[in-house]
Amino acid sequence: xxxxxxxxxxxxxxxxxxxxxxxxxxxxxxxxxxxxxxxxxxxxxxxxxxxxxxxxxxxxxxxxxxxxxxxxxxxxx
Amino acid sequence: xxxxxxxxxxxxxxxxxxxxxxxxxxxxxxxxxxxxxxxxxxxxxxxxxxxxxxxxxxxxxxxxxxxxxxxxxxxxxxxxxxxxxxxxxxxxxxxxxxxxxxxxxxxxxxxxxxxxxxxxxxxxxxxxxxxxxxxxxxxxxxxxxxxxxxxxxxxxxxxxxxxxxxxxxxxxxxxxxxxxxxxxxxxxxxxxxxxxxxxxxxxxxxxxxxxxxxxxxxxxxxxxxxxxxxxxxxxxxxxxxxxxxxxxxxxxxxxxxxxxxxxxxxxxxxxxxxxxxxxxxxxxxxxxxxxxxxxxxxxxxxxxxxxxxxxxxxxxxxxxxxxxxxxxxxxxxxxxxxxxxxxxxxxxxxxxxxxxxxxxxxxxxxxxxxxxxxxxxxxxxxxxxxxxxxxxxxxxxxxxxxxxxxxxxxxxxxxxxxxxxxxxxxxxxxxxxxxxxxxxxxxxxxxxxxxxxxxxxxxxxxxxxxxxxxxxxxxxxxxxxxxxxxxxxxxxxxxxxxxxxxxxxxxxxxxxxxxxxxxxxxxxxxxxxxxxxxxxxxxxxxxxxxxxxxxxxxxxxxxxxxxxxxxxxxxxxxx
Numbered sequence: 001x002x003x004x005x006x007x008x009x010x011x012x013x014x015x016x017x018x019x020x021x022x023x024x025x026x027x028x029x030x031x032x033x034x035x036x037x038x039x040x041x042x043x044x045x046x047x048x049x050x051x052x053x054x055x056x057x058x059x060x061x062x063x064x065x066x067x068x069x070x071x072x073x074x075x076x077x
Numbered sequence: 078x079x080x081x082x083x084x085x086x087x088x089x090x091x092x093x094x095x096x097x098x099x100x101x102x103x104x105x106x107x108x109x110x111x112x113x114x115x116x117x118x119x120x121x122x123x124x125x126x127x128x129x130x131x132x133x134x135x136x137x138x139x140x141x142x143x144x145x146x147x148x149x150x151x152x153x154x155x156x157x158x159x160x161x162x163x164x165x166x167x168x169x170x171x172x173x174x175x176x177x178x179x180x181x182x183x184x185x186x187x188x189x190x191x192x193x194x195x196x197x198x199x200x201x202x203x204x205x206x207x208x209x210x211x212x213x214x215x216x217x218x219x220x221x222x223x224x225x226x227x228x229x230x231x232x233x234x235x236x237x238x239x240x241x242x243x244x245x246x247x248x249x250x251x252x253x254x255x256x257x258x259x260x261x262x263x264x265x266x267x268x269x270x271x272x273x274x275x276x277x278x279x280x281x282x283x284x285x286x287x288x289x290x291x292x293x294x295x296x297x298x299x300x301x302x303x304x305x306x307x308x309x310x311x312x313x314x315x316x317x318x319x320x321x322x323x324x325x326x327x328x329x330x331x332x333x334x335x336x337x338x339x340x341x342x343x344x345x346x347x348x349x350x351x352x353x354x355x356x357x358x359x360x361x362x363x364x365x366x367x368x369x370x371x372x373x374x375x376x377x378x379x380x381x382x383x384x385x386x387x388x389x390x391x392x393x394x395x396x397x398x399x400x401x402x403x404x405x406x407x408x409x410x411x412x413x414x415x416x417x418x419x420x421x422x423x424x425x426x427x428x429x430x431x432x433x434x435x436x437x438x439x440x441x442x443x444x445x446x447x448x449x450x451x452x453x454x455x456x457x458x459x460x461x462x463x464x465x466x467x468x469x470x471x472x473x474x475x476x477x478x479x480x481x482x483x484x485x486x487x488x489x490x491x492x493x494x495x496x497x498x499x500x501x502x503x504x505x506x507x508x509x510x511x512x513x514x515x516x517x518x519x520x521x522x523x524x525x526x527x528x529x530x531x532x533x534x535x536x537x538x539x540x541x542x543x544x545x546x547x548x549x550x551x552x553x554x555x556x557x558x559x560x561x562x563x564x565x566x567x568x569x570x571x572x573x574x575x576x577x578x579x580x581x582x583x584x585x586x587x588x589x590x591x592x593x594x595x596x597x598x599x600x601x602x603x604x605x606x607x608x609x610x611x612x613x614x615x616x617x618x619x620x621x622x623x624x625x626x627x628x629x630x631x632x633x634x635x636x637x638x639x640x641x642x643x644x645x646x647x648x649x650x651x652x
Contacts, residue, residue, distance in 0.1 A: 015652060017596060028178035031603035034612040035333040036356070036542050036576065039364045052366055055335035059111050 002068050006045065010064070013037075013044040023065025049075055079294035081320050083284055087253040088276045089319065090164050096321035097124040105318060107325040108153040109342055111335065116153035120321065123157055129232040130161030132240045137225050141166030141247055143198040144259055146188075148172045148206060149228075151328035155304070158201065158227050159314075163258075165244055166251045168273070170195065170259040171305040174203075179610035181209045189213055192220050195259060195271035195501055200224045253277040259501065260307055260417050271501040272417045282311065282420035282495035283319040285467045289413075289425040290350065290380060292320055299325040299348035301332035301339050306543065308385045311421040312352045312413075336360050340373045340403075347377040352413075354385040354543030358392040359577035362399040376404035380428050384413035385543035387531065390434055390458040392577040414462035414531055418516050419493040423471060424529045426463035433461035433528055442532065445486040447523050461528040468494035473524055478512065483524045488535055490515045537634045539570035542578050546611065548634060554605045555583060560598040562586040564631075565624055569638040571615060580614035581606070584637055587618050595650050617641055618650040 002021045011019060014032040027033040033041065042058055045051075045067065051074035061067050071077075086092035096105075101121035108116040118126075139145060145162050147169055149155050162169040172191070175184040191197060192213070197220055200210050210224045257276045261269040290296075298317050302309030309329075317324035325346045332338050340361070342348060353361075383393070397407045408429050415422035426432050437447055438454035450456045465471055472480050473487040481487045492515050499507035510517050519538075522531040539546045551568035555561060565586035570579030583602060589595050599616045606613035625640060627633035641649065 016600075026177065028176060028607070031600065031607060032612060032614075034178070035330070036578075037612065038334060039336070039360060043364065052368070055337045055365075055369060056112060059331060059335045 002064055003071075005048070006064075006068055006071055009045050009048045010041060013041045021064050023063065023068070025064045026062065045071065051075060081287070081292060081294055081322075083287075083320070086280065088248070088251050088255075089257055089279060089315070090160070090248050090251070092280065092319050093120075093127075093160060094124055096120050096318070100321055103321065104323045106153075106156050107323065107346060108151075108156070109325060109327045109338070110151070111328070111331045111338055115325075118153070118156060123160065126154075126157035126232065127160035127164060128241060128244075129236050130157050130227065130230070131164040131244050132236055133227070133230045133232065134161055134165050134167065135240065135244055137199075138223070139165060139167050139199055141251070142256075143167045144170055144196055145199045145201055146170045146172050146191075146197045148174055148200060148202040150174050150203065151326075151330065152228065154228055156314075160318075162201075164248050166247050166255070167198075168256050168259050170197065170261065170271075171310060172261070173303065173305045175206075175209075176610045178607050180608040183609050185209055185213060189216070189219075191261060191269055191271075194269065194503060195261065196220050198222055201227050203228060251276070253280070258310075260310065261305075270503060270506060272497045273501050274420055274495070274497060278420050278495040278497070279311070279315055280319065281468060282422070282493075283316045285469070285495070286312070286422045286425070287316055287320055289422065289463075289466045290316075290382070290411075291428045292316070292322070292350075294322065296320075296349045296379075297323045297325065297346060298350045298352075299327070299339065299342050299346060300352060301327040301329050302352060302543075303329045306385070307417040307421050308352055308354070308543065312382070312384075337365050337369055337373075340365075340370070340375070343378060344372060344374045349377055350380040350382070351378070352382045352384065354578070355383055355387065355389050355392050356542045356576055356578035358383065358396040359575070362392075362395040370403060373403045375400055376406075378405065378409050380411050381409055382411045382413050382425075384415065384422075386540040386578060387533075388412050388460045388462070389574075389577050390460050391574065393432070393460070412460060412462050414529060416491075416516075416518055416520075418497045418510075418518075419469065419491055420495040420497075422466055423469050423489075423491050423493065424463045424465050426461060426528075432463075433526075435459045435461070435525060435530065442486065447484045447486065447525060447530075459530045459532060461525075462522075462531050463529065464527055465529075466493075471524075471529060472515070473522065474517070478515075478517065486521055486523045486532065489518045489520045489522050489529070489531070491518055492516070537569065539568070539579055539581060541570070541581060541612075542576075546581065550609060551581065551583065551606065551611055551613070554609045554611070555585065555602055558598070558601050558605055560587050560589055560594070560601065562588065562621055565621075567624065567632045567634045567637055568613075569634050571638075571642075573614070581611060582615040582617065582638075582641075583613055584617040584619060584624065584632075584641060586621050586624055588621060589618065596652070599652055616652055619646075620648050623648060 097120035105120045105123045106118040253276045256273045260272045300313035304310050411426045414424045436450045438450045439457040441448040470492040472490045519536040521533040548568035555566045568583045571582040573580045624632040625636040
């Protein structure tokens with residue numbers, strides 16, 4: 001389940017009011033989330049949750065659910 | 078330094094084979110996948126595998142002169158496949174593997190448009206694409222004869238000597254002026270211009286560009302560039318293979334998610350040369366955490382070549398400021414300018430020397446005059462693209478294609494020993510841009526002390542992260558959206574200083590009035606862009622009859638971009 005906090009960071013970075021982000025949602029399904037923008041979204045998530053991801057952790061992310069799990073892991077949830 | 082003496086090979090295959098005989102155990106290609114040990118092709122193993130694949134290609138019915146589109150993910154078998162096609166005298170044409178974002182029907186339409194223009198004969202791809210590609214073959218009038226899946230071919234057995242000898246004979250019959258490959262300009266709806274290049278053009282070009290790079294036997298190229306792009310294909314595949322040196326290939330999709338992969342590969346493999354579009358300098362300088370860079374060492378690098386999109390002074394500055402402490406030599410930065418029509422490069426800066434930068438008066442420049450800035454000037458830094466490569470000529474011309482003096486801005490016209498012979502099956506487009514042996518590039522620039530400075534474009538092409546995008550493609554995708562007044566939409570590139578590239582913006586006329594209607598329309602516009610794998614960054618909505626028309630009666634991209642950028646207009650809604 002995607003937390004409201006993560007959803008808000010992603011939508012703010014993409015300049016979207018709303019989008020149905022689910023665990024299985026993948027970047028290409030979301031307007032504006034292209035490969036060039038991906039790195040900005042990751043940096044925004046890091047800043048917002050005060051965490052740092054390693055490049056290899058980012059490479060393994062397949063969908064928004066994976067990103068949520070990584071955030072949870074880093075924040076000790 | 079061991080300068081490389083190139084032999085007198087008449088074809089690429091001959092050169093590759095000779096390199097394999099000269100240095101059989103030297104690494105030709107190091108194919109990297111994140112988190113895995115790289116696949117290392119030596120010149121011997123690459124050529125031997127290419128020979129086996131060439132037998133399969135003949136068995137499949139592919140013949141000399143046939144155009145074979147290769148649509149594959151980053152895969153170590155790509156390289157022997159590419160070489161194997163070439164050995165049989167057929168022409169490889171590398172196409173991008175469709176992004177999941179791209180609607181299958183749009184992808185099919187793109188390949189169909191391309192096949193009609195380029196005369197694609199075969200598609201060599203992965204089984205996943207079979208359902209998308211297959212209907213194209215069955216369609217009446219299709220040029221595509223069949224689709225093959227080379228990754229499924231069994232090439233474990235020894236090569237059949239008779240089949241091998243037959244192909245060797247065919248290969249020997251290929252002449253230096255015969256075509257070797259077909260490249261496409263970007264685009265999605267058949268606007269692509271197919272460029273066919275001969276063995277001679279490529280051999281001439283790799284020699285001249287290699288000289289421009291001062292290539293030596295000790296060089297090792299590291300690249301994440303996609304091989305469907307001329308910068309990747311020519312600079313980072315053909316040059317190293319023709320020179321018999323090593324290239325390290327990184328997955329472009331992985332690089333964009335984890336830019337550090339390039340720096341890690343340079344460090345581990347002791348790379349000396351890389352090629353990057355301008356935005357990559359920003360990404361590398363600003364999007365990697367310092368604590369991930371502890372192991373990075375760039376001391377081995379002697380050349381980082383910036384090309385494929387306008388070069389920005391700020392991007393170089395940021396990059397140097399960040400990486401000097403990791404061993405980067407600031408003098409290793411270089412700039413290349415060129416186009417697929419001359420194979421790749423036209424001018425390059427001198428390796429190991431500072432890149433010339435001119436601080437000019439921006440207002441004078443917009444009037445077409447190069448005037449060095451003074452205290453009263455609004456300044457613009459113009460970055461040199463260097464001097465002409467051997468075998469290349471260039472002129473700066475006015476709108477009547479007449480030469481103009483140094484220090485004035487005009488269109489760059491070029492001529493080269495490695496020039497294309499015209500767009501394939503597109504004589505009217507060729508006639509538009511080629512006159513008396515000169516190719517009129519559509520790029521605006523000026524010459525100053527024999528160096529060329531590129532400052533803009535006559536054509537409306539948008540370049541996002543080194544990828545060429547035609548505004549027509551975007552406008553076609555949006556034109557029929559409910560909410561947009563038909564025919565009343567334009568697309569253009571908007572400078573994104575933070576990312577060091579252009580981003581796509583659209584202006585659409587609409588009758589939508591409420592905030593909700595406008596937001597809904599914006600979402601529809603973004604989704605329509607997604608369906609053709611285009612990320613629309615900014616949407617401007619304007620009322621009916623807002624767009625300025627050109628003399629041809631169509632909305633003018635240039636005039637409307639200028640209007641939206643320079644005026645605060647309460648009628649404009651943007652997000």
